[in-house]
Amino acid sequence: MHPSTPPDTGHHSDRRLLQALSGTAVWPPPVWLMRQAGRYLPEYRATRATAGGFMDLCLSVDHAVEVTHQPLRRYQFDAAILFSDILMVPYGLGQAVWFAEGEGPKLTALRSRAEIDALSTDRFHDRLSAIYQIVSRLRAEIPAQTTLLGFAGAPWTIATYMFEGGSSKSFETAKRWLWHAPDDFAALIERVTDATIQYLRRQIDAGADAVQLFDSWASALGGEAFERWVIEPNARIVAALKDSHPATPVICFPRAAGVQYRAFAQRVKPAGLSLDPTVPLDWARGELAGCCLQGNLDPLLLVTGGDALRREVDRIGEAMRGYPFIFNLGHGIVPQTPPEHVTQLVEQIRGW
């Protein structure tokens, strides 16, 4: 350390993950994992069992703070991510959201323009006030060098749940709306976009150091529809946050968007871009320059473990050395992941 370097005062310049997002090549790279809190951890399952439903878990300040801490007690991650869910925005807008045991998320599907117009931001921050308390408690409690990430779903992905009433494979209902009734679809996207901007601003004000936008179903759209419903809303959110909170980086994740990642990066210009496992890293370094890249280990390799995992982790590191990069998975951890494989992964990266 240089003799004039000030002691660790907890200033955010000490946060390696923020250095990477500001365009610096940090080595070894900062690491965190999508869904790093969750069902693969026995302590998560124990807390979840006492919390009631999944929505109760997300809206209970003590429980959500506890499960956010759990992976940090086991692993030296560079970031904590707010424990919550992307479906908090529909909930904040007044839609009913619940999680049926073993079936995933359920919502009362939107069926008319009147139901779209009835969604309201009037009580949005009230309904979500627990989330802002969770963020501010986390920022006070986690180590100074650990980055606190807030997050939200991107509008297209959120719209699929709002129109389908839950998970979908084909997105048939949502697509019917966007092609049959584009004005109504646009009204919904606009409402969700505005709410998401307000939601992320409040998370940042409460202490989030950076935020991630999950567009998990971006790959369902192409051509003009990708431009209008994926690129445009992401661009509007990133621009609004740059305007109000210029020091807070945004990471975008237009998952599985393939070559459309290039147009996305050029138009949205996020500080960070999260890559799914199919994106070739040498291609990404050339075509997505200007963004700090994050990714992109296949989460199932973390289930397999052993030499196959070790080799792939080294390959990713070699490809990204010398480039602004955050090590992550290409999608969330799956429940059958052995926790000791995460230990192996983090130790390997720290040993580079």
Ligand code: 1CP
């Ligand atoms: O039973 C349980 O305990 C619930 C499982 C679970 C968990 C742990 C759900 C339900 N959500 C979460 C937490 C969660 N979801 C986080 C927490 C922070 C973290 O540690 O990363 C985050 C960031 C999310 C984001 C999320 N929710 C996304 C985007 C990322 C992705 O996986 O693509 C999506 C699509 C959701 C919807 C959702 N919530 C829960 C499930 C099982 C799903 C996916 C359903 C589907 O496939 O449609």
